[in-house]
Amino acid sequence: MNAIDGTPWVYLFVGRKSEASICAEFTANISKSLDCYVPVEIKSFRSLFHFLMEKAENRPFNLIIDEFQEFYNINASIYSDLQNIWDQYRHKTKMNLIVCGSVYSGRADNIIKLSAFDLTTLKDIMKDFHPQYTNDDLLALYAFTGGVPKYVELFCENVTLSVDEMIHFMVRQNSSFTEEGKHLLIEEFGKNFATYFSILSAISGGINTQPTIEAALGDKNIGGHIKRLIGDYNIIVRLRPLLAKEGSLTVRYEIQDNFLRFWFNYFDRHRSLIEIKNFDGLNSIIKNDYSTYSGKILETYFKQKFAESMKYRVIGSWWEPKGAQNEIDIVALDLEKNKAIAVEVKRNKKNFKEELFLAKVEHLKNKVLPNYTIETLCLSLEDM
Structure with a gap:
């Protein structure tokens, strides 16, 4: 050199x-x-x-x-x-x-998809391996692994389950995490991997509607790829506002698996840092972005918590079409008729603006749930 x-x-x-x-x-x-x-x-x-x-x-x-x-x-x-x-x-x-380049050889004969631990089990694991854990530590374990036993075990066997230590364990020389997403998906996608990876990278970074994804990919038509990512690969889901009709064009896409969402957002997007072994740089990026990134994952956490409670028949989010300002993080319809709960998720409750949220809920009630009694709530780290 x-x-x-x-x-x-x-x-x-x-x-x-x-x-x-x-x-x-x-x-x-x-x-x-x-x-x-x-x-x-x-x-x-x-x-x-x-x-x-x-x-x-x-x-x-x-x-x-x-x-x-x-x-x-x-x-x-x-x-x-x-x-x-x-x-x-x-x-x-x-x-x-x-x-310069490299020759690829070898392939995985089988990809085994394991069920994730539920939230109660994740909490029990934290108590066993890190008794003094904070809710932020619990959220990090959920954000980085999605509760997949393989990844949870790697953390438990090698580090104290704190936010900083888990990040450091993932972002280092010879870490299995840096290549894991590629190993999981490359054989599935084959020669068409480039477009699939670009779509998933865009979605992980918040570019989550088909027109914006296509624009990010140079106006490439991705309708077929999106369909296969949903139906064939079961990697992303199509989200519509709560109670929207099946044919509604108000659609967003989301990566279902927390680990893959994290992997594409950081390891795939910052691949050049990994290649030149600038792990300190990638560490800093993840740590500086963690509060923002984990805030969105906290919303996913509470949706799962609601689902595991078995108290609701429909759980989702609600937002208005392009241009409107009204959006509610979680709306869940109770098993009882005409009862619902609307939730704003904040890492810190101090950032909750109740008056603004109540106005959004009133709008939801008028447009979608006119005959419902709606309970309102702000959930934060302390409610995990």
Whole structure:
């Protein structure tokens, strides 16, 4: 690696995503590494490489492209595009281009899907392995594992079940967590993995409607992929507002499995940090984002808690179509006729604005549940 000493360098890891998605990541990396503006409109690697070659006419730098062989599965024409652009600029460029890759071998013969522990069992595990646990520790275990025994066992056998220690255990050299999502899904998806991974990465980051996902993927039509992720793979679910008709176009998508949601949001999205072994950087990203990320998972936790109570016949969320401000985290219809509960979920109850929430509930009552008596509630970490 002496060849790159003393010269700026750009490291690009070719992940398992669509071309538009990896270009969006590469644009951010290039802008940071070279301290320059990169047009965000660039959606193809051909255009991005052309931009870099022009930049290198006046400024020497090293470009490292890792997992170069993955372009074959993303867009095989990239290789000829790169060759043509390189031939055009090679006598005047000051770029030192380094490409590297790896050979994949072996495959899992079977993927076993285990049922998750229920919330009572998770609490019992915390009491046994970390008697002084906080509710935030419990939420972290739920967020990182979804209660899947395999992942829970890994934590129990190796660390104290605290938020920081669990994050540190996942984000380190030779951690099984960093590759787990890929190992679980790559054989399932086959050659079409790139689009599936890009869809799941988008959903994990809050891009959760079909039009916004398609826009993030360079206006790629993903209707068939979404259908298979729901019906064939059982990885995502289609969510509609409570009591919305089956054909309603007000739809959001969500990854069902907490572990995969976490894996795509952090390990897949920040793959380049893992490849250069910048585990401290990824640790910081996860810790800094934990309060925001876990707040959304807390809502999932309480939905599961409601379901396990066996007191309700329908549990979901409610929101109005695009442009409206009214949204309620959890609405559950009681087994008794015409009784419901509406819940706002906050990590900290101090952030609960009761007057605003009651106005939303009144709107819900008028539009959807006119004959219901609705109990209102704010649930937070202390209610777990």
